[in-house]
Structure formats: structure tokens, C-alpha cells
Amino acid sequence: MEEDFWGILKSQNDAYPDILLNKSVTRIGRGYQSFLETKTVISFNHFTIKKDFPSNGHVYLLDFSTNGTFINHTKCNESNEIYCYDEITMCQPLSSVAISYMFIDKRVELEDMNSSGIQYDYFIGRYINGNEQYIRRVLVKKDSFKKEELLVKIIRKKRFPINMKEINTLQSINSPYIVKLLKTIITDNHIFLITPFLKGGALCHRLFYQSFKAKDTQFIIYQILKAVQYLQKKHIIHRRINPQTIIFESEDSFSLKLADFSFSRRIDETRLASTYCDSDYLIAPEIIQSAVNKKPYYAARVDIWSIGVLMYMMAHNKYPKVLKDYPFINTPKLMPQEDLPSNPSEFEKYQEDLINKMMFIDPLQRPSAEQCFNHPYFTKFQFN
Structure with a gap:
């Protein structure tokens, strides 16, 4: 059985029309x-x-293409399930020849509209x-x-069961260094988290194409620590601090905010947690070791480890050597002395010392955010 216009590929390029989906099978191509x-990069x-x-x-x-089809900027396998609001791109995303569509499932969109009205109030772009x-x-x-x-984060409720924690955490936060949750809309299919749109992009993009001056x-690092200091006072751990979750306010500014609380949680007075958060190489070693030995880990300093790795990456334009053996490391300190210049300045010495302290394997030996601010790296060398 077929329906009229059960879905639509909504063009994200002004030069191309939308494609209505009114059959059980719709082929897209030259x-x-x-x-x-006339688009030779597009397969028949x-x-x-x-x-x-x-x-x-x-x-x-x-996918039957030669040059690739991408869902949410990830190259497709031969067969992939797709969901309402997914981005479908023919050829390499962001390239000059890429043609992109937003997939709309008419039934899902109608259910979202009837239960929340988000499409009545906003254009989803x-x-x-x-x-x-x-x-x-x-x-x-x-x-x-x-x-x-x-900016709207559209969470698929059936695919992400821990999303209510993110909502509860964001609703309780009010810090100039953390992205503010403006509105939450919940439907049967999705959770829509609406926040300001910061146009400076993520730290990962700047790490890719530029070196950072010491100041x-x-x-x-000061701003990220201020965000974590605020969270620590509220007994909240972020657990996903990485170059993708640090967002700059504008392209010509280093002012930033911490985003993405999808793995955050509150911790009680024991400071123990047990959830494994599959983030990336910046995840604290005690979290991975906990997943191996099935025991709770001391959670209060996991974010300090991540900031230490970020600080090292910006200072040295590379990953710490320790990550080659990570997370099964027994040494108490991680930063080898050869990372320092032959004649390091006092500032560089203090910088490496703080990185060392933030990246202790033993989380009990790591400083809190507030203790980091009392380090000479901040007290003796103040930025404008």
C-alpha cells in the first residue's frame, strides 16, 4: 500500500527543488x-x-553511488535506517559539489506539530x-x-534513553560560561532543546587550522574551568568536555561556552559514579577502568582530566604521549620533561606543572577547579 506524499526531501540548497516521496521506493539520481x-558527480x-x-x-x-551518500555527514553503508530531520548529502559534505536535503517523515512531523506546535512557531533550518x-x-x-x-538539539527519545538527565541539568544551570537552555519542547517522538546559536564554531575547528598563543x-582554559567550578559547586559532572563541546561565541572571539550535557549527572556526597560514557580520548582513565573492573569510580575530578588534555593539546599542537597507552597507566604523572622547550620561560614551566597536576592518574590527587585558579599559572600571569 502506498500513500500520497508520506515524506519529503527538503532541499538545503536554493538551486535545487524539494523531492516529494509518494511511493514505497523512490530513486534519486541523474x-x-x-x-x-547535468551533475556528473551524481550517480545515475x-x-x-x-x-x-x-x-x-x-x-x-x-546507497548505490560512486562518490558517496552521507547521513548527518557520516558516509553511508549500503543500507541505513533514516529518521525525521536527518541530513542526507550527495557527495562529500561541505564540498562545492555537495547537494543536501533534510528528510521529513510526514507522519512524525505532523505528530510533533500537533503535540508541541514547534513547526508553527519556528522554521527548522x-x-x-x-x-x-x-x-x-x-x-x-x-x-x-x-x-x-x-539552535535546536532534536533528541530521538527511542534512541537516547538518558536524555531527561540533560534536561534536568540544563534547567538548573545559570552560568555565563555554559550554554543556556531557553526552551524545552517534548513530543511523543522527540525532545527539542532550544538554546542560543553561538556562531564562533567549536574548538575542534580551531585546533585543526590554527595554533594558539599562550595567553x-x-x-x-580559564573559561572552561569557570564553567566546571560552577558545576562542581552544584555537584554536577559534565563527563564530555572535549573540542566538540567547547563553543565560541563568535568567529573573531575567544569567549566561549560549555555545551552538550548529554552525559552529565549529579553526584552525591560519596562522589561515586558508575556509568561509562563513550566520549573520546579525553575521557578520564578512572571511567574506563571502572567499565573494565565493574566498580564505581570517584567522579568529582573527571572533568579536570579532560581540561588537562585540552590544555596540553593547545599548548603543544599534539595529543599527550600518554594516550598511546591510555587508559592502563601506572605512572602517577604524565607529562614528560622533553615537552618543555630547551630554555622554558617561567610561564611555560607553570603551564606544564598545572597540566601535570590536572592529569594525575589518581583522581584524588587532581586539583579542583577552584584549586587550579590558585596555581601560579593564573595568579602570577593574568590575561587582559
Whole structure:
């Protein structure tokens, strides 16, 4: 059985039209859409959208392309399930030849509209980032005179069962160094978290193409520590501090905010936690060791480890050598002396000393954020 227009590929490029999905199988490519006929980088049958009926059936993307099809900027396998608001891109995302669409499942969108009204109040716009659990897109309020851009994190409730923790944590936070939650909308299918849209991009992009001056590194670390200091006073751990969750307010500024509380949680007076958070190489070793030995870990200093790794990366333009053997390390300190210049300045010595202290394997030996601010790295050398 087929339905009329059960879905739509909403074009993210002004030069191309939307594609209506009104069959159980829809082929996309040079051989099927006339506006793609002259696009030689697009395959004859680039990809196929297949829907299982009845109306609430799953939707799959089958890739047949030469130059690749990408879902949320990740290259497809031969067959992939897709979800409402996913970004589908033909050819390498962000390249000059890329053609992108936002997939809309009409049934899901209608349910979201009826239960929350988000599509009545906002335009859901261009893709920022995402994965199989959530999508981040630009959001524009329809009745706003200035058309101010916001950011919406669209969480798939069935794919991400711990999302209520993020909501509860964000609703309790009010810090100039942490992204502010403006509004929460909950539907049967999704949770929409609306925050300001910071246009400076994530720290990961700047790490890729620029080196940081010593004072810029100090200012960045200062702000991240201020965010963690605030969280520590509220007995909250972030557990996902990395270059993707540090967002700059503008392209020409080093002012930033900490984002993404999807793995955050409150800790009680014992300071113990047991959840394994699969983030990346910045995750504290006690978390991974806890996953191996199935025992709770001391959680109060996990974020300090992550900041220490970030500080090292910005100071040296590389990863710490310790990560080659990480996380099964027995040495109490991590920073080898050969990382220092032959004639280090006093500032560089203090910088390395603070990194050493933040990256103790034993979390009980790491300083708190407040103790970091009492280190000579901050007290003897103040930034403007």
C-alpha cells in the first residue's frame, strides 16, 4: 500500500527543488530527477529511499553511488535506517559539489506539530551536527522581526534513553560560561532543546587550522574551568568536555561556552559514579577502568582530566604521549620533561606543572577547579 506524499526531501540548497516521496521506493539520481541530469558527480541512481508500509513503518536509504551518500555527514553503508530531520548529502559534505536535503517523515512531523506546535512557531533550518541519537539544526522564530537564529538539539527519545538527565541539568544551570537552555519542547517522538546559536564554531575547528598563543590558551582554559567550578559547586559532572563541546561565541572571539550535557549527572556526597560514557580520548582513565573492573569510580575530578588534555593539546599542537597507552597507566604523572622547550620561560614551566597536576592518574590527587585558579599559572600571569 502506498500513500500520497508520506515524506519529503527538503532541499538545503536554493538551486535545487524539494523531492516529494509518494511511493514505497523512490530513486534519486541523474537518471530520475531532471535537475540532476547535468551533475556528473551524481550517480545515475545515487541512492534509493525505501519505506516499509503501513504508515508507521521504517524508512531506509540504500546507497548505490560512486562518490558517496552521507547521513548527518557520516558516509553511508549500503543500507541505513533514516529518521525525521536527518541530513542526507550527495557527495562529500561541505564540498562545492555537495547537494543536501533534510528528510521529513510526514507522519512524525505532523505528530510533533500537533503535540508541541514547534513547526508553527519556528522554521527548522540548516544542519549543524548530529548522530544516530540527535540532530542539531538552526532554528528561526517565525514572528521574530530580526529573524534571530537559535539552535535546536532534536533528541530521538527511542534512541537516547538518558536524555531527561540533560534536561534536568540544563534547567538548573545559570552560568555565563555554559550554554543556556531557553526552551524545552517534548513530543511523543522527540525532545527539542532550544538554546542560543553561538556562531564562533567549536574548538575542534580551531585546533585543526590554527595554533594558539599562550595567553589565548590561558583565557580559554580559564573559561572552561569557570564553567566546571560552577558545576562542581552544584555537584554536577559534565563527563564530555572535549573540542566538540567547547563553543565560541563568535568567529573573531575567544569567549566561549560549555555545551552538550548529554552525559552529565549529579553526584552525591560519596562522589561515586558508575556509568561509562563513550566520549573520546579525553575521557578520564578512572571511567574506563571502572567499565573494565565493574566498580564505581570517584567522579568529582573527571572533568579536570579532560581540561588537562585540552590544555596540553593547545599548548603543544599534539595529543599527550600518554594516550598511546591510555587508559592502563601506572605512572602517577604524565607529562614528560622533553615537552618543555630547551630554555622554558617561567610561564611555560607553570603551564606544564598545572597540566601535570590536572592529569594525575589518581583522581584524588587532581586539583579542583577552584584549586587550579590558585596555581601560579593564573595568579602570577593574568590575561587582559
